[in-house]
Amino acid sequence: IIMILFGPPGAGKGSHGPKIVKTLGIPQLSTGDMLRAAVAAGTELGKQADDMMSSGGLVSDELVVNLIKERIKEADCAKGFILDGFPRTMEQTKMLDAMLASSGEKVDYVVALEVPDAVLTERICGRWVHKESGRSYHIKFAPPKSLGEQAPSVTTMLDDETGQPLMQRKDDTEEALKSRLEAYHSQTVPILAHYGPAGIVKKVDANRPHLEVWSSIEIVLNLAG
Numbered sequence: 001i002i003m004i005l006f007g008p009p010g011a012g013k014g015s016h017g018p019k020i021v022k023t024l025g026i027p028q029l030s031t032g033d034m035l036r037a038a039v040a041a042g043t044e045l046g047k048q049a050d051d052m053m054s055s056g057g058l059v060s061d062e063l064v065v066n067l068i069k070e071r072i073k074e075a076d077c078a079k080g081f082i083l084d085g086f087p088r089t090m091e092q093t094k095m096l097d098a099m100l101a102s103s104g105e106k107v108d109y110v111v112a113l114e115v116p117d118a119v120l121t122e123r124i125c126g127r128w129v130h131k132e133s134g135r136s137y138h139i140k141f142a143p144p145k146s147l148g149e150q151a152p153s154v155t156t157m158l159d160d161e162t163g164q165p166l167m168q169r170k171d172d173t174e175e176a177l178k179s180r181l182e183a184y185h186s187q188t189v190p191i192l193a194h195y196g197p198a199g200i201v202k203k204v205d206a207n208r209p210h211l212e213v214w215s216s217i218e219i220v221l222n223l224a225g
């Protein structure tokens, strides 16, 4: 199964992705996570992407398409994969379709998480992440066990599974979020109209508590499974 997990910044792609991975047994490929890993490792690619990511703009189509192209060649992608944060422009969409068509494949589902912009600021500004695994927490909506009754800080925000400190993303500011939302509405939303006629776009109201959103996603996964 080839699935695109679609939605604006803060929609819940990173939150629900790992549960879809467990359910379907295929990996989640997040271009955002891959780019952040490249920035952290200080690679040439990371240096090219760093400033653009911090300001909330999109990095070049060529760069992300190459990342995905290499990644889907790996053995764990043989049975399919979940794309998170890719494709994000019509150009990336065309390149993805062509890439898949060359091996007789196509996108099977687009799970579109829908959340109004007004809700996203609080989600993004309260997010803390575990860098290595990409696990997302929220000071209010999904606090780590370590937080307890204390005020959030780098010493109280610890990953539930590893106990390692959580951190905040450089682009999780109101300022950068504005640019990210602009890019989403102008460049990314048109992708839905491209896949719409194939009947593969499954919209999910993601402006509800985690568990309710997950129940709706599970219904789509039952179709896919």
Ligand code: AP5
Binding pocket: 007, 008, 009, 010, 011, 012, 013, 014, 015, 016, 031, 032, 033, 035, 052, 053, 054, 056, 057, 058, 059, 060, 061, 064, 084, 085, 086, 087, 088, 092, 123, 124, 126, 127, 128, 136, 137, 138, 139, 141, 142, 171, 180, 206, 207, 208, 209, 210, 213
């Ligand atoms: P990327 O990492 O893809 O960021 P994004 O699309 O902005 O998405 P987020 O990771 O912010 O949102 P999410 O949906 O994963 O939210 P989460 O589940 O964590 O990209 C970053 C940058 O990299 C881009 O700006 C660009 O520069 C570059 N880039 C990446 N891919 C690219 C591409 N293909 N082309 C060009 N450039 C690219 O949830 C957020 C918070 O909300 C969490 O705290 C969570 O706990 C909370 N939350 C989630 N769901 C709920 C709920 N139902 N109720 C309450 N709280 C909730």
Ligand code: ZN
Binding pocket: 013, 014, 030, 032
């Ligand atoms: Zn994410």
